[in-house]
Amino acid sequence: MAVTTPRATLDARSLRADFPIFEQLIHGKPLAYLDSAVSAHKPRQVLDKLRDFYETSYGNVHRGVYALSERATAEYEGARHKVAEFVNARTAREIVFTRNATESINLVAYAWGLTNLGPGDLVVVTELEHHSNFVPWQYIARRTGAGFRMLRVDDGGELDLGDLDRVAAAGDVKVVACNLVSNSLGTVNPVDRLVPWAHALGAIVVVDAAQAAPHRRVDVQGLGCDFLAFSAHKMCGPTSIGALWGRLELLEAMEPFNLGGHMIRKVQFEETTWGDVPAKFEAGTQPIAEAVGFGAAVDYLEGVGMEAIERHEHELAAYALERLADVPGISLYGPPADRRAGIVSFNLEGIHPHDVAQILDMGGVAIRAGHHCCQPLMARLGVAATNRASFYLYTVPEEIDRLVEGLHKARAIFG
């Protein structure tokens, strides 16, 4: 595996040269891409790997005995090993390739939830969840007759751990589903506090790491959780590929989610038996090249260093919070810089977030405006939408300066 020694710092300016997307102008301006939380751009190393794989090693996997199929299978399984090492899984068998974090969570909700939940049980999510880690649980709770509760957040957008007892009193807690980093506010959640609480109650912990895995070191053994979901497209990899990490014994005990080719052991008219984990969860032709590209993205991130990425984004978040605080009429949401990742959410008084985002776009600055698939959180904050800027390893402070300039301009136009 091409893992290099992690460095403590990174040079975003030189890393940008790896990303062809920055070679063009947007509305005549250099692109200030401040929306990496929605999806990240792709370095040449990943793009080259995709092309090289299709040109030299492409075939379906686990099917043929000919050279190309064997080569493709080795690349596909090699990617699984890279992803497994990336999150410190005990074995690569604990990595199931899925389409994205959303599908990973649905897999657990259906395949674990339908079997293990019933009346009297409780499914617990938080007010900070992305709809991907909220709606599947709400739905499966309803389907199985289990209760559904939300852990509250405080006014600063951090989990209120004083709320744990209230929730535990409401039923037999069986699932606690929580994100590691909030996509709306950048809050870094105390999963290390939730895991012992949940396990003491006999519950499993499902961690949504969609906003964590791209930006900081995630260690499933260190976290002690039971499942962890993430998407490659947010971590410099291709779309349509993600991963579910699960404890092997839980995956082995679970029913399948998708059914069809490859996931079987034996098919007869009377009965079908399932293949081993992870094949049991990978029915049909997989996103093979995308998985290989996912492996290349992991190599790329490890080459830069997860610790360096986390530090870089933390510095950017602190700088952004400081600069944004000086903009008249701004409301900033979320915790202080030391407890947040590289995401800042805000509103300008009297100006709709979509108008703000449109003015910024004219200056080549891309941010997200909306509810960020977090409608329960927006309701808690008492807003319909926010503006959100999010950072990555290629983000430079000048882009934050351009964001602030754009906000002054939006105030001048709409204020």
Ligand code: 7TS
């Ligand atoms: N969980 C979190 C915390 C997310 O931020 C997202 C996507 C998902 C799950 C779903 O990921 P997917 O790859 O399955 O789509 N986040 C966002 C966002 O912040 N704005 O749009 C999508």
